[in-house]
Amino acid sequence: MTDQVAVRMSGIVKRFPGVVANDGVDLEIRAGEVHALLGENGAGKSTLSNILCGLYRADEGVVEVAGRQSEFSSPRDALNAGIGMVHQHFRLVPTFTVAENVVLGESDGSLFMNHDQVAARVQELSDRYALAVDPTARIWQLSVGEQQRVEILKVLYRGAKVLILDEPTAVLTPIEARSLFATLRAMGEEGRSVIFISHKLGEVMAVSDRVTVLRGGRTVGTVDTSETSTRDLASLMVGRSVDFDRVVRATPADTDTTVLRVEDVSVTDDRGRVSLHQISFTIGRGEIVGVAGVAGNGQRELAEVISGIRVPIAGRISVMDEELKLGKARAAISSGIAHVPEDRLHTGLAAGHSVEDNLALKNYRSVQISKFRLLKRRAIREQASTLVERYDVKTPDTVTPVRLLSGGNVQKVLLAREFSALPSVLIAASPTRGLDVGAIETVRERLVAAADEGVGVLLISEDLDEILSLADRILVMYEGRIVDDLPATGADRERIGLTMGGSNTTEAVK
């Protein structure tokens, strides 16, 4: 690392309708450093990096690259200036090969591509930075970790001097993350700069040289990683001190009474591949069972099959000892299964519909809401006003479309509907993802309160900290199988991390 400045952004302002995402942000990146950009969801990290990589244009402020003032009107401009970004949602064409994705957009004047030459270049880069991937494989055949390597290769192929990585570890197993860190450091040693966006403190401490913290669209400060601590960074990020302690339950779980029993359930995914292999487990009354695992290992299919959205190819599911008709969402709803899906706005809710209609989405067939197949609009409105008040949903009125609400309030509408149905089982998939700290706390309190009342909760989350602090028991999923089942108290983080990545339990315990 040198003191030479690679990128300087000063006084960056970016407004979106109704929000100021960046409000005078300053950022300085030195050549050869790994610089972490830390902040909560909505702090303005992604906006800032999208401006730097040419996707957005700043409303105000100056960007200097290697001392020269620059303005990028497209990602290609930024790439030409040596700045490349690896987005959180990959920008890859699934039907193309790795090599095709890497050369996409390149124009050297030739009409046809030299596939062999490209493949050789890609191979050379992937060897140099330990980014193992087959240049002739098609993207949809690759794991998420491999796809991320393709993204990094794409940027390196174009000779980027500054790489921006937006929450790169969110989709990786701890082992994959470690190898990514090694790659990043190797790039730093070659004089390239890395901007590493994250809200996970542990990672930031592990990989970065310096940290810039953003909060509410403003720069809070830049510190050397060696001179700070997790706790200091946390308070900088949130603006107050945070605690990571385990929740204390008012009523302990009653594991003698089983509310949900899943036996030998197998499921195929949208492509027709088997994505759940003979899954069996139970949830007791008032028990919170956490499902840990890297995204895409069958968690979504598990949630869908229990809530009746997906038809299994084998197996049985029973709620309160009564066998469920499988693959029927209606049957699942009426037998007391509530489901807070990952995709809140388009699966859990009908985004264009009003708050009141969404609150009636699951009970519109009940006698309170409709009679002789006609809707009782007044009953719908009354139900909505009660729930809006009880669950503290911030909305101008009950006829506002839910897509206009903030993320936290969207989730509150969803929780209000699912909890008010007095379920015996609740499936919550990534219930706090993308929410701000206040909303995360509310959601967690609600989940615990539901469990205290006797609801069996299946908490699916990629955030291991969340599972460790809320769950009574932890199931670890890998490639459609439950590879580990352990009590949460005193659970070994390292062991969970390893099993999530596919090491088997006995190895992991050693």
Place this chain on the structure above:
Amino acid sequence: MNSNLFIIIISSAIFYGTPLFFAALGGILTERGGVLNLGVEGTMLIGAVAGAWGSQHVGGSSWMTITMAIVIGMLAGGLVSTLLAFLCITLKVNQTVAGLAITIFAGTVGLSSYFAKTWGVSESPVTRQIRKLDVLGLADTPILGPIFFNQNILTYLSWILCVASSIYLFRSRFGLHLRAVGESPATADAMGINVTRYRYLHTIFGGALAGAGGVFYSLAIVPNWVDGMTAGAGWIAIALVIFGFWRPGLTLVGAYLFGALQSLSSTLKARNVSISGDLLNALPFFMTIVVLVLVSSRFAHRRLGAPAALGVPYEREER
């Protein structure tokens, strides 16, 4: 005698299939870029009327006239689809409705008929037609002659286009970029590909090809101007894109199958085979539904699906 009939059916299948292929190839290029053009029928009619007008108004040698008529038909088709491109790409309106609007606007009782009346295209007959060629003097060769060496210039052009577009789509850099735009415009945009430009150019060129298909009707099949003369060919072409799995080669085969169905009625009538004309007329439409149901089965979808972003306007995500 029987083999003779067979050869006639094949050679007329190619003849009747050519305009279907032109329109379908236009559809492939448009849809590969992610734009759905449901206005093909109207675009073909505009091309047909413009071509007929051109053949009546451009002087010079017969070759000159025909070439200009085809060019004029293609320009007109391109112009109509520029309108579609503006609506779908710039204004980002619902592509389905925009396409229907093109068909109603330009269609049977719309602009094509209006132009034909206003500019007197329908009053005088089309004297100069696109005639069949005798290539290398081989037209009289048994069996192969009528099929390969006695077609018109547009058919030969369509064969060249079929090969050229396959190479373009699957071997060239532009084709790679176009397919990226249709599969994942956000990716293409991030890689510096100008999504808007790719979509515009291919939609316009696709419309020009549909226009050429229209000219084939007014100067070769009928040959004259009749209101609504394409009679659903544009819609069959849209279905052909799906049957052909967005690949020019397969689509050419499909176009000839439907060309055969369309030609049956006139071929058989000329030979005094007594089958109800209405039944034969209904066959292409019925078969379109049947084949569409077959390819919409899960299996086919999973294997060779449509471009992922087909029909979706691209917006840079600004929240």
Place this chain on the structure above:
Amino acid sequence: MRSPLRLERRLEQPKRLNWVIPLISLVAALILGAIVLWVTGKNPFEVYQRIFERGFAGRRVFSDSLVSATPLAFTGLCAAVAFRMGLINVGGEGQLYMGSLAATWVGITFDNIPTGLMIVLMAVAGMSCGGLYAGIVGLLRARFGTNEIITSLMMNYLAAILLTYLVYNSFSYWRDPVSGNFPSPRAITQRAEWNTFAIFEIGLPIAFLMAIAMGFIIWFIYKRTRFGFEVGVIADSPKAARYAGIRTSSTIVLVMGLSGAMAGLGGAADVGNFRRYMDPKGLELSGYGYTGIVVAALARLNPIASVFVALLMGGLNNAGYSLRGPDFPSGLVGTLQGLILFSAVAGEILIKYRVKSNSRPSEAVAA
């Protein structure tokens, strides 16, 4: 390729836009139409004035326009019903033909029942036949996921061929038995002719009243019933519908059936109140099904508004019909209707977005 204007998503969509935008669309369409007329050497003002005179001015003219508007009101409802769920039923044309077929059969067959009962029977027959015909499309879509746009369109051509066959190329029940070598369609019995009421000397066909009633009924179904609620959720988000246990497949078939029933009723009305026989050539020339799409789009898929927008299109059609001649070519009306549809879909973006100028204050700083 940066355009001077840019679109910005509206957070809220003010209610008044619901009628302001269609009005703007209409004006825009008239301006575009004027350009087409001017380019082709016609005086736009004169043409528009004549359209107004022959389509809307005066009681006689207005009565005729009401007759023209009636089938359009039904095909407009047909399109609105399906489009509201995102089902693009462009088969209103064929479904109307099938309605006409069934209603004519009833009108020919039952020759001694009271007119009131006759109207009900013909209407029910038309609705059922149109509904079933559209139901096939719905079934294919629900069962195999077959694109309903193309299938419904192909079925238009099939219906047209069927009707032509029945009247001109066979000795069927629908062909006038005395017409001999010059085939013509067979008329319904006199009792089967539907009433037209005279109100302020304006002839108001009973079928138009039916269309108004249907507009309200469909509005009610979509606003106040469980079925309507389910349709709304499917239209908004199919995933949410599945999640909430809504049966999407059967809803698709039912909505297509309802949509086709509207077109079928239009066919019955066309026979009962207007033509008195099944007329393949006349129907093909009218293109009611396609104009219905324009009606629904301009009415922003509101069923009640569709009926009244149909009046506008009916007037336009009627004017086009009576003015047809060398200086008023038949394609003009379709051209204008196409332009109205363009403007209506383009108008939709003004509801979703706000148009902003693309200049930014900081550009001056950066420059």
